[in-house]
């Protein structure tokens with residue numbers, strides 16, 4: 161039994177079916193990721209689980225409470241980092257955090273300590289007393305994250321928390337998210353566009369496309385579906401099939417002047433492959449090694465590269481086509 | 484009944500206070516309109532014989548309650564509809580997913596906005612002194628404050644009720660034209676409701692502001708159409724009904740925070 165249980169959740173907006181029968185369980189303490197292209201229904205799913213939207217049909221329990229009937233109880237148990245920042249632009253950063261602390265009934269001393277700690281984490285200590293209106297986009301994002309991390313809920317939802325942050329900041333926030341998850345035992349549900357983020361953080365990932373879950377497993381297992389490493393050889397000439405004499409080569413394909421060999425532990429096999437090539441008079445100009453990534457998994461299941469930003473014509477056509 | 488959280492109400496109120504302090508100039512700016520009414524109507528018509536106004540009562544004394552009523556009406560309605568600005572800014576989501584009951588949020592908003600409205604109204608009363616209006620003694624001032632408070636609660640409730648069912652701020656002009664202005668003109672702010680023709684007059688008695696203005700006029704200058712006790716009783720009933728409806732609409736508005 162999970163701390164989150166969703167069964168056949170559906171959300172329709174007039175003619176658009178944003179979420180089309182999603183079911184999943186998240187056990188207590190897990191760091192669960194939801195991966196999907198723009199418009200896949202990630203935010204809508206999160207909104208239903210956090211009582212911001214009523215589902216059209218299906219059922220869901222969050223911390224054991226029903227999303228239809230026990231909305232107040234759910235709100236007691238969760239925290240959220242919103243995709244579109246939900247800050248008061250006309251308060252200072254610190255005031256936004258204070259407002260949050262009071263709403264969540266945090267004791268005064270804890271509040272002050274936490275605010276200090278968290279401002280440091282997101283590197284906003286110096287700007288804490290400026291109006292949020294004067295913050296840059298990245299700074300607002302960081303403040304939004306800071307606020308979500310402040311009150312240590314049982315379950316934390318993060319909707320694309322690190323979108324648009326620089327790599328360094330993102331890393332630091334990842335570490336902190338991990339500490340919250342492992343150290344404070346907070347269950348975390350996170351949606352993301354970043355494959356490295358899902359790979360680095362999540363114990364399990366659900367890939368969602370057009371309102372449905374198309375694959376769900378640990379990043380390792382998902383990558384396992386794609387298969388093994390591929391070693392590519394840039395050669396002048398030669399027969400690709402020859403390499404299959406090497407016992408560990410599972411298959412071999414040739415595209416243009418490129419051979420790609422499927423092997424386990426590509427790094428360890430490259431020397432042998434090179435010796436073999438030399439022995440058979442094949443001249444290798446370059447060698448490449450490609451590991452299966454979540455990106456490949458994503459590609460396989462959704463048929464699209466992950467799209468950052470939105471609004472391409474193709475995509476809009478797709479979205480209207482879906483109605 | 485969901486528990487009421489005092490801490491939450493306090494921080495919602497404090498946020499509003501910080502805001503008016505930070506944007507003092509806005510507060511001052513919003514005094515311009517009512518003061519213009521006092522100056523141009525009050526002084527301009529001071530000598531004129533406005534029908535229905537008892538002899539010996541100067542026009543500026545007469546409209547003081549009306550101008551305050553107007554200020555309370557506009558400020559409170561807009562205060563309630565602030566909800567929609569917060570929605571557009573996104574901040575409302577933060578409030579709505581917090582573990583604070585809708586009732587506490589509602590109360591917080593009412594307490595916060597009515598503080599602002601009353602501060603403004605008192606400033607108008609003070610500015611009126613420059614134009615020759617006699618500031619009431621302590622007892623009358625307290626009674627005026629009571630009327631201000633209930634009037635403000637009433638229209639905050641109405642503002643919140645309406646905005647609980649509106650999607651965005653696009654509907655503002657409609658509310659302005661079809662709710663706020665009619666309420667204002669029917670209230671007898673600038674002349675006694677008895678001066679209106681028979682077909683319009685009954686409508687005045689469905690306007691809570693009529694009782695607010697009449698009651699304030701009674702305690703401020705001792706002139707009124709109805710006994711102030713009656714004014715207060717009717718106004719309070721309106722207030723209670725509107726607040727209850729407002730709370731209900733606010734609690735059940737399924738995607739207020741969306």
Ligand SMILES: Nc1ncnc2c1ncn2[C@@H]1O[C@H](COP(=O)(O)OP(=O)(O)OP(=O)(O)O)[C@@H](O)[C@H]1O
Pocket residue numbers: 173176177178179196197198199200201202203204205243470479
């Ligand atoms: N309030 C709404 N009214 C109508 N349609 C909506 C509404 N909210 C979302 N949708 C539609 O539902 C679909 C899913 O949207 P959602 O925001 O859940 O996607 P997402 O996976 O979070 O995308 P992104 O990666 O861009 O944030 C989209 O087609 C969107 O247009």
Ligand SMILES: [Mg+2]
Pocket residue numbers: 202203204243319
């Ligand atoms: Mg989204």
